[in-house]
Amino acid sequence: MLRISRLTDYGTMILVHLARRSGQVCSASDVAAGTHVALPTVQKILKYLARAELVVSVRGAEGGYTLGREPGTISAADILDALEGPVAITECSQIDSQCELESLCPVGSAWQQINKSIRLALDDIKLTDLRGPATEIPVAALTRSIGRPLARQPRS
Amino acid sequence: MLRISRLTDYGTMILVHLARRSGQVCSASDVAAGTHVALPTVQKILKYLARAELVVSVRGAEGGYTLGREPGTISAADILDALEGPVAITECSQIDSQCELESLCPVGSAWQQINKSIRLALDDIKLTDLRGPATEIPVAALTRSIGRPLARQPRS
DNA sequence: GCTATATGGGACTATTCTAGTCCTGATTGG
DNA sequence: CCAATCAGGACTAGAATAGTCCCATATAGC
Numbered sequence: 001m002l003r004i005s006r007l008t009d010y011g012t013m014i015l016v017h018l019a020r021r022s023g024q025v026c027s028a029s030d031v032a033a034g035t036h037v038a039l040p041t042v043q044k045i046l047k048y049l050a051r052a053e054l055v056v057s058v059r060g061a062e063g064g065y066t067l068g069r070e071p072g073t074i075s076a077a078d079i080l081d082a083l084e085g086p087v088a089i090t091e092c093s094q095i096d097s098q099c100e101l102e103s104l105c106p107v108g109s110a111w112q113q114i115n116k117s118i119r120l121a122l123d124d125i126k127l128t129d130l131r132g133p134a135t136e137i138p139v140a141a142l143t144r145s146i147g148r149p150l151a152r153q154p155r156s
Numbered sequence: 157m158l159r160i161s162r163l164t165d166y167g168t169m170i171l172v173h174l175a176r177r178s179g180q181v182c183s184a185s186d187v188a189a190g191t192h193v194a195l196p197t198v199q200k201i202l203k204y205l206a207r208a209e210l211v212v213s214v215r216g217a218e219g220g221y222t223l224g225r226e227p228g229t230i231s232a233a234d235i236l237d238a239l240e241g242p243v244a245i246t247e248c249s250q251i252d253s254q255c256e257l258e259s260l261c262p263v264g265s266a267w268q269q270i271n272k273s274i275r276l277a278l279d280d281i282k283l284t285d286l287r288g289p290a291t292e293i294p295v296a297a298l299t300r301s302i303g304r305p306l307a308r309q310p311r312s
Numbered sequence: 313g314c315t316a317t318a319t320g321g322g323a324c325t326a327t328t329c330t331a332g333t334c335c336t337g338a339t340t341g342g
Numbered sequence: 343c344c345a346a347t348c349a350g351g352a353c354t355a356g357a358a359t360a361g362t363c364c365c366a367t368a369t370a371g372c
Contacts, residue, residue, distance in 0.1 A: 002158045002236070002274060005330070009267065027347065040333050047349065060340025061346040076270065080158070111165065114232065114281060118158060118274055125270065161359070183318065196362050203320065216369025217317040313372100320367070329358075338349075 002118075008083045010037050011045050012130060015079065018055060019071040019127055027064040045083065052082030076130070077122040158274075164239045166193050167201050168286060171235065174211060175227040175283055183220035201239065208238030232286070233278040 013035045018026060028046055032039040046065055049055045054074055055065045067074070173190045174182060184202055188195040202221055205211045210230055211221045223230070 002160060002271070004158060004267070007331075012267070029347090038332075041331075043348085044332080050348085057348060058340090059338075059348050061344095062341060063339080063347045065348090111160070111168070111286075114278070115158075117277060121273060121277070122270070163360075185318095194361075197360075199319080200361080206319085213319060214369090215319050215367075217315090218370055219318045219368080221319090315370105315372085317370085318368080320365100322364090322366105324363080325361085327358105327360080329356105331354100331356085333352105333354080335352080336350090339347080341346085342344090 011083045018067050025058050025064040071127040074127040075123050076125040167239045174223050181214050181220040227283040230283040231279050232281040
């Protein structure tokens with residue numbers, strides 16, 4: 001069903017890594033070593049995150065990255081925006097889309113509302129909530145669903 | 157951000173079309189004409205929906221499709237399951253995935269919980285809610301967000 | 313029974329998207 | 343200066359998606 005890209009998944013791991021090293025400047029290599037994601041991929045993701053100001057970069061030797069804000073103020077929605085851009089749940093939920101079927105299609109607005117509701121939920125989930133392995137996610141609907149963490153695909 | 161496939165979007169339109177013709181048997185051509193989605197695509201989607209028993213098929217001349225259940229009992233989650241299969245928000249939220257990074261990755265379980273919460277929300281959204289252009293979606297978080305329907309991309 | 317009209321199932325292709333890599337230039341500490 | 347490090351973007355390979363088509367099966371009507 002609904003999916004986030006693998007880069008977003010990595011990006012979350014990377015931000016969690018930085019949150020744990022809060023204050024310290026970490027180079028891309030540090031992060032790659034800490035997260036076991038391939039270095040070029042880490043570099044790419046950090047660039048996206050820097051552009052979205054979720055991380056702050058320090059150039060030059062001994063440079064690297066730190067979190068751009070407090071972990072409690074970075075939400076899952078922020079991460080998605082930074083790494084997946086303004087893509088929406090359906091093509092017609094995008095701001096700039098134009099569709100000749102609009103008048104024929106009674107469904108679009110409903111999906112758009114669903115989209116917004118999901119965004120609201122993701123806005124409430126902060127980096128601090130993602131940090132631990134068995135944290136409770138602070139969204140009403142989530143409280144009912146606590147499952148054992150499943151395995152993750154090998155990657156790199 | 158989070159996305160559903162275009163087929164799912166079409167599928168919803170198709171189900172809404174059938175709901176409006178409730179009782180009547182509609183052929184794939186009828187549906188294509190009514191939704192302005194290309195016929196071969198409609199045929200493909202109806203096959204998937206039939207396999208998931210969301211629609212019932214009548215074979216032979218004068219055959220076609222009707223809804224398999226009452227519109228009020230078909231949820232957005234049902235449609236996603238029928239048309240996108242058991243895909244999950246991240247690869248590691250899938251039942252059969254195996255990941256060597258599990259112990260290193262503190263994030264996975266959080267995304268899985270988010271995934272479940274979204275599913276719960278989608279379970280509450282029924283075909284009857286999708287039917288009209290400006291319907292209120294019956295999920296708590298959704299009530300705050302009512303926007304003007306946006307345009308839809310041309311497709312066919 | 314024959315024929316026209318439908319669906320059922322699956323193969324196939326083309327296009328788009330994604331992930332991942334690499335190169336070149338700019339910045340800065342030692 | 344030199345080595346380390348980020349910035350930006352080009353590029354490739356692979357996977358996923360959308361869309362089309364073919365052939366078998368079923369059935370209504372004549």
